[in-house]
Amino acid sequence: MTGKPYRQNSIRSLPTFDSHVLETYLDDQRELKNKVYSMFRGRPDLLPETVEGLSKEEHRSLVRRQLIALLEAGFNPLDFFSHDVRKYFYLGECLALVDLSLTVKSGVQYSLWGGSVVNLGTEMHRKKYFDDIASFRLPGCFAMTELKHGSNVAALQTEAVLDLMTDEWVIHTPDDGAIKWWIGNAADDGRAASVFARLKIPDTSSTHPVPGSGHLRPQVQLIDHGVHAFIVPLRDASGSLLPGIEIKDCGYKVGLNGVDNGAVRFTHVRVPRTNLLDRFGTVDKGGCYSSPLTSQARRFAATLGELTGGRVGLCCSSVSLLKGAMTIAIRYTSHREQFGPPDSPEIAVLDYQSSQTKLIPMLASCYALHFSKNFLVKQYSEMKKTRDPHLVEEVHALSAGLKAYVTHFTANALSVCRESCGGHGYAAVNRLGMMRSDHDIFQTFEGDNTVLLQQVSALLLKQYKSQFKGAPLTSSYRFLGQLLASSLPSNPLVTYDTDIRHLRDPVFLTSALEYRTARTLFTLSLRLRKHRAKLGAFHAWNQCLNHTLNLANAYIESVVYKCFLKAVEECLDPDCRRSLKALSDLYALRCIESDMLFRNEDYIAPAKAKAMQRLMVDLCSELRGVAPALVDAFAIPDHILRAPIGLSNSTGASDVYKEYLLAAGFDVV
Incomplete structure (x- = not known):
């Protein structure tokens, strides 16, 4: 064993920071958000406490009025979609917390109906239909x-x-x-x-x-x-x-x-x-x-390729909902007190280790997905400008993989946030149930998640195979073996290293995630080759389907961590950067620790695995103190969040229920 084992008594609190400083780093389009949310502040009739008591006809009428109000206020989604897709996706992200039905209806009208006319048609179609679609004079499907x-x-x-x-x-x-x-x-x-x-x-x-x-x-x-x-x-x-x-x-x-x-x-x-x-x-x-x-295949691929914007939009909206749920859960559990030492005041729910290890890693993933979502939007925007075929292929795979990964994670996280808020999380007025129900379909539309992950793996296999076009088949497998070997620790002692600095070293974390991707790709290639000779291509793929999904998830988690790491390095405020670094470490450690591959392949020795588990617990404890500030940095106004147990104006345990009691009809002094 090298280095000093990590011990829980070495925990140090992270420095506090100004959440507004972190907000400015996270969000370079907040001016648009402020304008949109200000419009809704002036229209309380468009923001009911809950929509779960509405009939479908009443809810549809509300969403229609919300969309028309946006257009009347000068926010034109189709103009954004055609001229500045970053604004278009950001607008959808903002609207997701107003009402996810509004985001979806807007997406149908402008990204799908409008986008199909703009992207699949010619200038003649654009001239004929654009203005009527943009103004909602021609609602479409x-x-x-x-x-x-x-x-x-x-x-x-x-x-x-x-x-x-x-x-x-x-x-x-x-x-x-x-x-x-x-x-x-x-x-x-x-x-x-x-x-x-x-x-x-x-x-x-x-x-x-x-x-x-x-x-x-x-x-x-x-x-x-x-x-x-x-x-x-x-x-x-x-x-x-x-x-x-x-x-x-x-x-x-x-x-x-x-x-x-x-x-x-x-x-x-x-x-x-x-x-x-x-x-x-x-x-x-x-x-x-x-x-x-x-060829017909190329035409079909080009047609569907023009529709990847829908997947990008789902990533943005899903991350937005995740931020809202994390804000409610972190704020509530930071103030809600439950049990405590004998003859002492009760302590906050988030002070319990079980709550920390449940919520803080999810918060780390929320930040990770925020930065990877930004990267996807940037790549999509560049693709639309350049039409570079390699970038088109990359965005297709990245949008498919991130859509599947983000929506699956958010669906699980919404349930955990609801559970973490106990019985009060079950109240419709606190919106977690509605978020969970509305978001659930995100795992299915714009491509079923299982199908999309297969597209990611198929592209990875294709890319490696294409490097050896015309060469003997064994060349590609030899290359994969070399790639795999290059990801292994250069020093075998690294397998047993439990030193703090090593476990939190981005070089180790990046290499471990890359090793998993390379190893999974290598073994999948061998298995497909073996089964294809006996079963044919289709049945060979089906025989290896779970392996295929594991490869896609491994690749996406590696990409997500690299996006997060880049964001940490570019953050100039030292206190904010320390919290972001702790979150990125926690994200990568969770990805590694939860995958048995590392232990099965002797990449990580048992003692090192245990040290990683202890470190994750300690990072959760360190981040607990800054968790409220981390969700405050999402800057979701109370009139948009609309969850009485998660509002920002709660200054203590006694205040956390004030708006909740008012929502129930009590008079509160």
């Missing part, structure tokens, strides 16, 4: 998901067949499984939709006689060019459904009842040929299909 197909977009069944005689597309739902389902804005507001359907064109060069009514008639074969997007009107100006359009309300949901989800069936609906959003594939009047991309 994003009709991709079907009853039987969600994540498997390539297998969608809705058809768009070109009628050469009338120069129109005939949009049709061939069977019940192809009914568009969960379509936001469809039940009430949507007047048009981007409908994803199989583009089919008659093959006039080939006809086949088939039996008809007493005679033979020719049947034209259809050429299927794969899934494309088409603008399809749904309702007229008065709100009445157009011919061939059938829409049913999807009804009450577990959460997000302020969003009017509907199911849509098309029966031979005709739209002009020019309603094809044809940036990646177009059809002329003669039925000739052309595309700048050479």
Whole structure:
């Protein structure tokens, strides 16, 4: 063993800091937040204490009024989306704490409906629709998901067949499984939709006689060019459904009842040929299909690649909700007193080690995800400017992986925050239950998390394989082995090192996380190679599916830690930086300590693992004193947080219940 073992009695309190100083470091767009939240402060009718007592019709009406109020105040999401995506995502992050239904409805209107027109259409479509979409004069939908197909977009069944005689597309739902389902804005507001359907064109060069009514008639074969997007009107100006359009309300949901989800069936609906959003594939009047991309697979990938902004937005909104929940839980447990030594005052819930080890690592992850979310937004913005193909691929994988990781973590954290606030966390007025219910679907839409993580692993495997294109297959595995070896500690004694400085050394923490990614990639490659020869590609992948998900999570945690570490290094205030460093250490240690791979591979000896566990407990204790300041730095105004047990004006245990009692109807002096 090298160095001195870390002991709990060496704990030192972190220095206090001005939360406003940290806020200015965390948030360089807070001026926009202040303007948005000031608008809502002046409109208390848009901020009910809770929406859980509203009918879906009342909640939808509220969200509609919230969105219109934003537009009237000069906040135009589609302008942000088109000209400054950082502002667009930041606005969504702000709105998530007002009402997540508002964020989702806005996202449907501007990122999905508006974004599909802007990104998948041409300048003609932009000129025709942009202003009406931006002003909400043309509420719209994003009709991709079907009853039987969600994540498997390539297998969608809705058809768009070109009628050469009338120069129109005939949009049709061939069977019940192809009914568009969960379509936001469809039940009430949507007047048009981007409908994803199989583009089919008659093959006039080939006809086949088939039996008809007493005679033979020719049947034209259809050429299927794969899934494309088409603008399809749904309702007229008065709100009445157009011919061939059938829409049913999807009804009450577990959460997000302020969003009017509907199911849509098309029966031979005709739209002009020019309603094809044809940036990646177009059809002329003669039925000739052309595309700048050479294959159907490339066109499909390019189409979906333009829709990654939805995943970026979900990351931002999910992190925002996580900040809100952490603020409520940390503030409440810092003041709520429970038990204590004999003949002594009760102590705060957060002073108990069990509460600290439950909440403080989550707070560390919250900060980590804040910085990694910022990195994703920056990369996405750069991708939109440069269209660099390597950056497109990187953003696709990063947005898929972070969306899955962030939303899964937040879903679990919301439950823990609710539990940490005891019975009062269960009160609807304190919003944790509503946050949990509304956010739950984030793990499913814009790509199911399990599917998205597989995309990350697939890209990692592809990148390594591409380095050896044309070389013997064994070359790639030899390279992976070398990469793995380079991640191992250069000194075997490091495996047993329990010294404080070593355990908190960013070099050790970074190397450990990189080793896990390299090791998992290496072993997955070998397993896939082995099973593919016997089972074929599909069944080999399924045989290794859990391994695949582990690789994606390992890679994403490595990226998240590096983003966090960079943020620590760039923080100029020394006291703030010390707290951020402690949080980043705690995040990385938790990632390493919770993965059995390190112990199974003898990367970390048992004594070192125990030292890491002790260190994590001690870091939680050190951070306990600054935890309230760390959540204060999120700068969520009380009128936006709206959780009586988590408001910033509580100065002690006796005050923590004042607003709560008022909400229940008591008179409080």
